[in-house]
Amino acid sequence: MSAAADVMLEKLYHVESGGQAFAQAWADGWDMPEPLPVDEWADNYRVLPRESSSEHGPWRTSRTPYLREPMQVLSGNHSCKRAVMVFGTQTGKTETGNNWVGASVHQSPSSMMIVQPTVEMGKRWARQRLNPMVALTPELQALIETCPQPRQREHFDDERISRRFYGNRRLQQLVFVVIDAGAPPVPG
Structure with missing residues (x-):
């Protein structure tokens, strides 16, 4: 002081x-404690679900060291304002984004928008990625509205692409998920 x-x-x-x-x-x-970088947050809090991961259990950035830098760039205290990941398929981009969402909601909640290529893909991401991540992360369960207790489940749409959590109302974080299937075939 x-x-x-x-x-x-x-x-x-x-x-x-x-x-x-x-x-x-x-x-x-x-x-307030300084927020952890996304990679450190994931190593401390993230648990991969059995249903969607060949290596379920605690997240370990050391298993995918090439994701450390993108996760650090996505951290709130990094000077970068735009991040673009150009990787091959099935190399951790979605999990990197999920770790960023978890770290952001847990440590510095603010409104965010994650735009998937289609509504159906948004529903699938909510059902297969977001809901399991929240269910396995107690720090997020208290902050994100997800699937309620089993008795109330019949009235709940677990494919909703909108979730509420406590935080700032001004949109501060925006993610576009782009899938590039390659260039169209050349005629002839």
Whole structure:
């Protein structure tokens, strides 16, 4: 704390009565921990589901080291404002994005939009990727509205492509998922 803050706190709270300790504890409570980079968040919190992963269990960036840099670029404290991943198929792009979503919602919630190529693909991503990630991550369960308890499940659409979570209402993060199947065949 600054010297000016110390003087102000000393005037507000009597040092002899323990007021300084209270004031310091109150001030310390406002200090927010620095958000983890996406790759570190994934290593600490992400669990891959058995249904969609050949290596289910805790996420380990060390198994896919080429994804570390893209995840660090997607981290909130990185200077990059736009990230483009040009990778082959089935090499971790979707899981990189899922890790970014999880880290963002958990550590610095703000509105985000993830645009899939079709509505059907958006529903499939929600059902096969988002819902299992939230179900296996207690830190996200408390923040993201997903599938309710089994008795209420009959009235719930687990393919909804919209989810609510606590955070800023201004759109701050936007992801476009683009699938390029290659150039069209050349006639002739």
